[in-house]
Amino acid sequence: MSRLPGGPRVVLTVTTNPVTGTGTSDSERKQRWAELFDQLDLNKDGRIDVRELRTGLAERGLTRSSVDQIVRAGDTNQDGVLDFEEFCQYLRTHERRLKLMFSTLDRNNDGEIDGAEIQQSLHSIGVDISLKEADRILRSMDKDGSMTIDWHEWRDHFQFNPLHNMEDVARYWKHSIILDTGEQLRVPEDLSEQSKSSVWRQLISGALAGAVSRTGTAPLDRLKVFLQVHGSFPGTRNVLGSFQAMVKEGGLGSLWRGNGVNILKMAPETAIKFTVYEQIKCVLRGNDETGHLNLHERFLAGSLAGAVAQTAIYPLEVLKTRLTLRKTGQFSGMADCAKQMLQRESVKVFYKGYVPNLLGIVPYAGIDLAVYETLKNSWISRNTESANPGVMVLVGCGAVSSTCGQLASYPLSLVRTRMQAQASVKGAPQLSMTDLFQNILTQEGVPGLYRGLSPNLLKVIPAVSISYVVYEYMRKVMGVGVPR
Structure with a gap:
């Protein structure tokens, strides 16, 4: 169950193509986005501000800067909040980018990503990981235990992560950071x-x-x-x-x-x-x-x-x-x-x-x-x-x-x-x-x-x-x- 902002609650029934990752119509995708909007709109005023977004996405491990990026990218009228249309437009654009990244990883075009494809794709951009590490990455997104990732799992995992390209994904998976406390500078292992x-x-x-x-x-x-x-x-x-x-x-x-x-x-x-x-x-x-x-x-x-x-x-x-x-x-x-x-x-x-x-x-x-x-x-x-x-x-x-x-x-x-x-x-x-x-x-x-x-x-x-x-x-x- 969900509701469109300002309207009655509706039953969420979305049919998506597993390969293209898009719904049979834009209205059905909007129904799915409406459920997400409803979950994040904590005070039910038809708008999502930064505080609500930080609270709603806290369990996903997103940083404050990532949440701020989402608001900046989606807030087309510059009023500091996201209304439902801005929210949908942001997700529409972001899912298009996610689909391109998914297609890059899905090298055999079977609609699913396995550990070897993750390893090969990261190697192509200069990041070498073992197959064991690739499988651990895969398991973090694999919800049905199939040891592969389909479009739905990929989309849901990165739905609110402001990634723009495969380099961003690689940084997310193999995060290395230099922290200097003024004593000895650690050399990051990655x-x-x-x-x-x-x-x-x-x-x-x-x-x-x-x-x-x-x-x-x-x-x-x-x-x-x-x-x-x-x-x-x-x-x-x-x-x-x-x-x-x-x-x-x-x-x-x-x-x-x-x-x-x-x-x-x-x-x-x-x-x-x-x-x-x-x-x-x-x-x-x-x-x-x-x-x-x-x-x-x-x-x-x-x-x-x-x-x-x-x-x-x-x-x-x-x-x-x-x-x-x-x-x-x-x-x-x-x-x-x-x-x-x-x-x-x-x-x-x-x-x-x-x-x-x-x-x-x-x-x-x-x-x-x-x-x-x-x-x-x-x-x-x-x-x-x-x-x-x-x-x-x-x-x-x-x-x-x-x-x-x-x-x-x-x-x-x-x-x-x-x-x-x-x-x-x-x-x-x-x-x-x-x-x-x-x-x-x-x-x-x-x-x-x-x-x-x-x-x-x-x-x-x-x-x-x-x-x-x-x-x-x-x-x-x-x-x-x-x-x-």
Whole structure:
């Protein structure tokens, strides 16, 4: 039973052609759409607004941005809501696109899609998946247990998902995202399964997202460095006092000291890490070019790639720490800071703290990846009807795994920062990694190894959120996923 907006309830009887996917008449299709409209029109006023659409489509796992896209695309009179005719026009256009995509996948034109056809179609646009993964995708849409997808199942599954082409479908099925929390940049396991032009555009989008994210959380990062080195901002006793003292000492802009070089090092670090990661994966795969790496192999590849990238850009890490801790007027800029460090302390200063930094990559990368994979696979095993965990699930997994990784590697990060901050002053002790550990434990106890952890954890959620929002925007601007 359903009703046309403003009219009596009608019995829904739709006859569709299984191959063309269209009803025997437009009026019968409108009856089917009327039932959908009735379900989404929560206040029964004959119009659907964004709030009603978000509520009605929540169980389908659609993001807020996807719902907003639907309203923008269907709202022809720009009044912010969809009336029944706008709703029908949107579905008519969207189902036409879905039919074209269905026909692309249905390679033998039998009106059904099987796992092999999914695998072949994704391979044709540069996304290689195993037959097992293709079957899991298929099962998420297969409602009758036939291990094939007919037009009705395809249409119903993507009815309200604003996809425009097969690249969008591939992103939905093999969702990979770069989330930068300002610590270690994870190399997504799915990146190498995309076309190379798409990969680099995605990496650029991720780097830009990380730059905005780091800029947004830079005050917390500067506070963390001060707490790691001094215990607090000189002359203060709490977080708020530290922020006030920083502003008083150098103005509001002082909260972003060191952020410029922090952003500058992102592009080469990302490029080196991904390039090395790909080469190591090729070595581990051997002759099996389509093989997928298991967890410990990805951990090994990610750790080695991170080590190589960190070795290449480490001087910028030291420079960032010195610029973060500088007093007003101490340096005129990055170049002046580097020049003074070189003159006073020799070239070795640019690799202070390198050993604890390198050691910290292993627990961070290993725990981060292991927790991320465990949480994501746990969700997938409990939600077998869905092939894509969805944005919020992935963001949640990323935030939790990053936090766990930081907790494990934080003492090494603290010691690294203190070594970077040690200036070569005549007569001043230059402590080694082990000496610093002993010093901290003796004078401050175990809690001393976690100084600055609070602002570091506080920035995880905003960093992930900002990174994701900017990443999604840049992905659309740069056309990520569209082969060129």
